[in-house]
Amino acid sequence: MKTVKVYGPGCKRCETVATMVRDAAAKLDIEIELEKVSDAKSIAMAGVMSTPGLAIDGKLVHAGGLPREDAVELWLKG
Known part of the structure; x- marks a missing residue:
């Protein structure tokens, strides 16, 4: 199971x-x-300077704006 935070x-x-x-x-x-x-405070502590931010399994993979759909799939597979 992947842990995802927005x-x-x-x-x-x-x-x-x-x-x-x-x-x-x-x-x-x-x-x-x-x-x-x-x-x-939690957003800042995660290193997100521009929202939305996305972390998968504790790793910040995106911040600011909308990610591409194919990128989201790639991050989830990783």
Whole structure:
């Protein structure tokens, strides 16, 4: 199981990233545990300078804007 965290204040882009991750995981048949982190201190401590941020298994893989769908799939496979 992959542990996924979406960092952000809960904006539309943050919700879109969460949906992208869920859809990619379902497509790849990968089980995930998704957590949304909206606390500003926790976001900063994770090293996210621009939201939304995305971490998979403790590694920050993206910050700021929307990632490409193929990139999300690649990160989940890794």
